[in-house]
Amino acid sequence: MFNLKLAQNILFFTKRLVFICIFLCLGSAVYAQNISVPENIQAALLTKVLKYNPQIPQNSEIKILVVYNNNSLLDKDEFIKGLGSSMVVKAITPKELEGNISNFDVVYFMKGINGFSKICRDNKVLSVTATTRFVEEGEISLGFGIENSKPKILVNLTSLDLEGQSFSSDILRIGKIFK
Numbered sequence: 001m002f003n004l005k006l007a008q009n010i011l012f013f014t015k016r017l018v019f020i021c022i023f024l025c026l027g028s029a030v031y032a033q034n035i036s037v038p039e040n041i042q043a044a045l046l047t048k049v050l051k052y053n054p055q056i057p058q059n060s061e062i063k064i065l066v067v068y069n070n071n072s073l074l075d076k077d078e079f080i081k082g083l084g085s086s087m088v089v090k091a092i093t094p095k096e097l098e099g100n101i102s103n104f105d106v107v108y109f110m111k112g113i114n115g116f117s118k119i120c121r122d123n124k125v126l127s128v129t130a131t132t133r134f135v136e137e138g139e140i141s142l143g144f145g146i147e148n149s150k151p152k153i154l155v156n157l158t159s160l161d162l163e164g165q166s167f168s169s170d171i172l173r174i175g176k177i178f179k
Contacts (some may be wrong), residue, residue: 036111036130037144037151039075043082045144045151046108046128052168053126056105063088064106067097072110075130079108101125114139117159124164136178141165145176152176 037045050056064087068076080089092100097116101107101123109116111130117139120127128142129135132154135143141159145152153175160166167175 036132037146039079039130040082041151042130042144043079043084045153046106046142047083047086049142049153049167049171050106050126052171053165054168055124055165056126061088062086062106063104064090064108065097065100065104066091066108066110067094067113067116068110069093069113071112075110079110079130109134109140121159121162126163126165127159135159138178147176154178 050062051058056062064083066076066080066089068091076091080091083089090100090104094113094116097107098119101119104125106126106128107116107120109127109129109131113129114131114134117127120141126142127140129140130143131140132143132145134140135145135154135156138156138159141156141163143154145154153171155167155172155175156178158179
């Protein structure tokens with residue numbers, strides 16, 4: 001039992017309480033920055049956003065490649081399930097991308113997969129990612145992030161232009177734009 005009347009015990013107790021508060025606050029702040037949009041929500045958003053891209057054929061089924069690796073096997077399945085039957089989907093590994101991209105409209109890169117933007121640009125295929133940083137840095141054209149606890153569309157105009165893609169002003173108005 002503590003004797004709170006002693007100044008030494010009060011000081012000891014206060015230091016411990018401050019340390020615990022700082023630890024909990026910083027731990028929550030770091031965790032909050034790592035939250036990404038769940039795959040099924042990204043898939044649902046993507047199906048809606050693609051309607052505003054005039055380069056994507058709207059009168060036939062949209063064809064999408066989902067590029068995954070061993071770290072994203074389960075996320076890949078969740079994303080594909082979220083797309084439903086609205087698109088033709090093929091899941092591939094990064095080394096299969098170059099041989100498959102020419103027959104597809106969109107390439108979706110699972111979280112953490114990067115370094116393939118040149119292939120999308122050369123083939124004029126829209127690149128989409130689960131990693132918001134890649135949109136911010138201009139490697140990928142489209143992504144989804146969290147802002148004020150809600151999903152936000154992210155668009156990099158420079159990357160979009162290099163891929164020969166565009167979106168209507170309706171999407172650009174509600175999205176977060178990078179150059």
